[in-house]
Amino acid sequence: VEDVLAAAEEQEAEKRRSVTVEKELELEFDLGNLLALDRNPPPAAGLRGAGPRREAQLRALARDNTQLLVARLWQLPAERAGGPGGPLVARLPEPAFRLPREKPPPRPRPPTRWEQFARLKGIRRRKRTALVWDEQAKEWRRRWGYRRAGGDPARAWLAEVPAGADPQEDQFAQLRREKRERVARNELNRLRNLARAHRAATTVPAAPLHPTGHQSREELGHVARVARVSTASLGRFQPRLPKEPAEPPSRSGGKKRRFEPLLGNLAAERGRQLELLRDMNSKKPVLDITRAVNKQLRQEEAEAAAAKGKKQSQRGKRGRRRQHVGRSGKKSG
Amino acid sequence: MRPLTEAETRAVFEKLQRYIGENIQLLVDRPDGTYCFRLHRDRVFYLSEKLLKVAASVPRDNLVSPGTCFGKFTKTQKFRLSVTALDFLAPYAKYKVWVKPGSEQSFLYGNHVLKSGLGRITENTAQYQGVVVYSMADVPLGFGVAAKSTQECRKVDPMAIVVFHQADVGEYVRSEDTLT
Numbered sequence: 001v002e003d004v005l006a007a008a009e010e011q012e013a014e015k016r017r018s019v020t021v022e023k024e025l026e027l028e029f030d031l032g033n034l035l036a037l038d039r040n041p042p043p044a045a046g047l048r049g050a051g052p053r054r055e056a057q058l059r060a061l062a063r064d065n066t067q068l069l070v071a072r073l074w075q076l077p078a079e080r081a082g083g084p085g086g087p088l089v090a091r092l093p094e095p096a097f098r099l100p101r102e103k104p105p106p107r108p109r110p111p112t113r114w115e116q117f118a119r120l121k122g123i124r125r126r127k128r129t130a131l132v133w134d135e136q137a138k139e140w141r142r143r144w145g146y147r148r149a150g151g152d153p154a155r156a157w158l159a160e161v162p163a164g165a166d167p168q169e170d171q172f173a174q175l176r177r178e179k180r181e182r183v184a185r186n187e188l189n190r191l192r193n194l195a196r197a198h199r200a201a202t203t204v205p206a207a208p209l210h211p212t213g214h215q216s217r218e219e220l221g222h223v224a225r226v227a228r229v230s231t232a233s234l235g236r237f238q239p240r241l242p243k244e245p246a247e248p249p250s251r252s253g254g255k256k257r258r259f260e261p262l263l264g265n266l267a268a269e270r271g272r273q274l275e276l277l278r279d280m281n282s283k284k285p286v287l288d289i290t291r292a293v294n295k296q297l298r299q300e301e302a303e304a305a306a307a308k309g310k311k312q313s314q315r316g317k318r319g320r321r322r323q324h325v326g327r328s329g330k331k332s333g
Numbered sequence: 334m335r336p337l338t339e340a341e342t343r344a345v346f347e348k349l350q351r352y353i354g355e356n357i358q359l360l361v362d363r364p365d366g367t368y369c370f371r372l373h374r375d376r377v378f379y380l381s382e383k384l385l386k387v388a389a390s391v392p393r394d395n396l397v398s399p400g401t402c403f404g405k406f407t408k409t410q411k412f413r414l415s416v417t418a419l420d421f422l423a424p425y426a427k428y429k430v431w432v433k434p435g436s437e438q439s440f441l442y443g444n445h446v447l448k449s450g451l452g453r454i455t456e457n458t459a460q461y462q463g464v465v466v467y468s469m470a471d472v473p474l475g476f477g478v479a480a481k482s483t484q485e486c487r488k489v490d491p492m493a494i495v496v497f498h499q500a501d502v503g504e505y506v507r508s509e510d511t512l513t
Contacts (some may be wrong), residue, residue, distance in 0.1 A: 259335045259336060259338065260335070260336040262334055262335060262336065262371070262389055263385065263386065263389055264336070266367050266369055266382055267367070269336065269369060270361060270362060273342060273346075273361045274358065274361060276342060276343065276346065277355075277361065280343070280347065280350070281355060288459075290460075291457065294457070294482060294483075294484055297484060298484060
């Protein structure tokens with residue numbers, strides 16, 4: 001029993017011990033962000049390399065710092081939210097620490113056509129008032145929106161036929177059509193501006209050519225290639241430079257193999273094959289040395305055989321018969 | 334299935350030329366129809382245009398063999414002629430070798446032709462020339478490469494090889510599973 005009591009006492013003591021944390025430097029607290037900054041130097045020895053020891057040390061450090069932060073939070077003025085029975089809530093002060101940006105700042109976009117024009121002409125933006133005096137209603141109405149000045153459809157009951165227009169034409173429809181066109185044009189211009197900005201953001205500025213004297217061969221080749229493609233037809237009808245190789249660059253950059261279609265022009269295919277055969281035959285040498293030599297040897301052999309045969313015939317029939325027995329099985333046509 | 338590229342066509346024609354010489358033109362340009370070469374799974378097939386149009390509608394995985402297989406391209410892109418091309422090589426062969434009845438069977442089992450089994454051989458056969466092997470009844474048995482020129486054939490001893498075996502009709506039975 002005493003052992004059990006001693007163990008329980010030890011546990012309690014440890015709990016109490018763990019509430020107080022000792023640090024060399026005081027932590028900096030920003031309770032509005034629930035932030036605690038620990039400027040104490042870390043225990044240098046243990047943090048090198050991965051391992052369970054490092055893990056344990058880091059865990060202990062985190063626990064200590066969290067303990068200090070929570071202790072500070074408990075010191076804040078607290079109240080019961082939602083009446084006497086609700087949870088205890090601490091009132092946090094204003095956050096003091098400036099958090100860094102989550103996303104990069106927006107890059108400057110190119111000016112739109114109107115902005116360019118305005119800058120050119122020196123037109124400045126004039127601040128508009130929110131309310132406009134409406135003469136008919138004799139009160140200040142808002143510029144646009146609910147009950148705007150002059151926007152009441154019932155008021156525009158008359159649409160004059162202009163001097164040169166067809167009397168049968170519907171002027172109200174004309175007005176509506178024009179408004180629709182204005183809106184569409186505005187939208188188109190807005191999209192164009194967007195596209196221009198997007199294009200300007202996407203294009204990578206090309207590496208400019210070095211001033212004379214320092215151009216490398218690859219640089220010149222690259223710039224020549226870019227110049228060739230910079231025509232309206234993307235370089236298709238551009239005459240080649242004297243020593244430029246006559247190879248049209250593949251659109252996929254040489255990655256994918258392309259084959260002839262399966263059922264393409266069969267007559268053309270046959271023509272190509274016949275031409276290939278003609279090329280192959282033309283490259284073969286007309287005079288084959290070995291064959292010529294063999295032919296020569298054969299001729300000499302035949303002459304020698306003929307001469308031998310004549311000598312044999314002078315001797316007599318018996319000699320010849322013995323000679324020809326071995327050679328009857330072969331016929332060299 | 335796809336047509337052969339320039340390099341592949343060249344390889345095939347060079348191989349065929351070794352056996353039939355300039356008679357390839359008769360294979361490419363036939364009076365009785367348009368025939369063409371197509372590649373399917375590294376094998377070269379020779380088929381008529383009519384058959385090509387029909388075979389084009391078969392899915393690639395299910396297509397086994399359109400037309401006649403002439404040979405296949407090995408892993409290192411070398412062309413290897415197979416016995417199934419014999420029907421087209423035999424009529425146009427330039428250099429022929431006739432084999433005696435006794436050693437016909439030996440050749441059909443895949444052995445080389447020895448001087449003792451040699452019946453006839455065309456004149457002017459150069460060494461290492463592609464030849465078509467016939468039986469004495471003028472039945473094409475296969476093809477091979479002449480190990481000796483005609484001149485040397487006469488002088489050499491009976492146990493020497495005169496024709497290296499490359500393909501024979503016995504393969505239809507021996508390698509039934511691997512032939513397309």
